[in-house]
Amino acid sequence: MPVQAESGVGAWSRAEIAAFVDKVVAPRAAEFDQTARIDPSIIAEFAGRGLWGAVLSEADGGTGAGMTTLAEVHEEVGRGCSSMRSLLTVHSMALYALDRWGTETAKQRWKADLVAGNALGAFCLTEPEAGSDFAALQASARRTDDGWVLDGHKLWVTGGQLADVLLVFARTAVGPAAFLVEAANPGISRIPVRDITGTRGSQVAEIVFDNCEVGADALIGPEGMGLAIATGVLDIGRFSVAAGCVGILQACLNACVSYANSRHQGGALLREHQLVQQMIATIATNTRAARLLVWQAARLKDTGSPDTIMATCIAKQFAATAAAAAANDAVQLHGARGCTDEYPVGRYLRDAKVMEIIEGSTQLQHILIAADACRNQARVIPID
The missing domain is CATH 2.40.110.10 (Butyryl-CoA Dehydrogenase, subunit A, domain 2)
Structure with missing residues (x-):
């Protein structure tokens, strides 16, 4: 049994979650996409690692260590398979609502099973x-x-x-x-x-x-x-989607770097062409920026700051649009191969498009962000 880590779920560190995704989730993502279903064995694997209960801290009866932990989990899962991350998102929303607003009878009926992943x-x-x-x-x-x-x-x-x-x-x-x-x-x-x-x-x-x-x-x-409850629940959903989009960005970056390091064009590796370097640099920069925005929203949630709502909107808007742009560039960089199932970048592009719509479209985020900026005269949101 590994030692309790500073971040991670239960006794699982982020590195161990990433390794789990690389070994168990990512290799089957194309299968899940093609068959339009998740193998129940993967759902059980997530349960065995406490991932279904990560939205709640251990103090609240869950398995997580705070919202930064949740961001890391959903980023890593999103990097491997957006379909699996989507299931984790809506499950987290339902569990969060039950824990915060549910009756004691409902909690006794559902909470333990939802945390354990015995019910979704x-x-x-x-x-x-x-x-x-x-x-x-x-x-x-x-x-x-x-x-x-x-x-x-x-x-x-x-x-x-x-x-x-x-x-x-x-x-x-x-x-x-x-x-x-x-x-x-x-x-x-x-x-x-x-x-x-x-x-x-x-x-x-x-x-x-x-x-x-x-x-x-x-x-x-x-x-x-209901509206107030939906607002709180959707904030969790948007936060999860934003983190998942960071995962898509990272997956696009990994795929582009791998392909550019192995593919020759015009007598040189793709990575040596300046326009390819520009694509990779933009994806790398946006990946880091999106991750930092998600982390800021997470820290504000962990401290109970009301600023976290707008920080989450900003993170979701930026990460979703950046992921869609990165996936589009990743397909372009792969050329005709990017339009086939031989490489995962086509799936990243389709998944990223969905991220711009769900849990509040990009246009809705623009409206909310602009209204907040005008109302608060672009007040600086503290990082910590």
């Missing part, structure tokens, strides 16, 4: 007409003598095909509210979503709630506080 969580917000607009939310929840009845249709539920528990947002008589619902409920049906652009292995589904009866303890937080 997913996040249900987006709808066919409303999208992610809370003001237009159509899913409904009405009170009964025994609890609630949910009706509605949710789209783009990452992990929806295999999740055991769903964090669902629906409108009540008081306003939007959050519910934690067992996915095996007979009032729930799942429709697999096929042939999406990227993160194909994340087993996305449509979820339909039809007269779905749940107990009173399914309500997460006060009735009518």
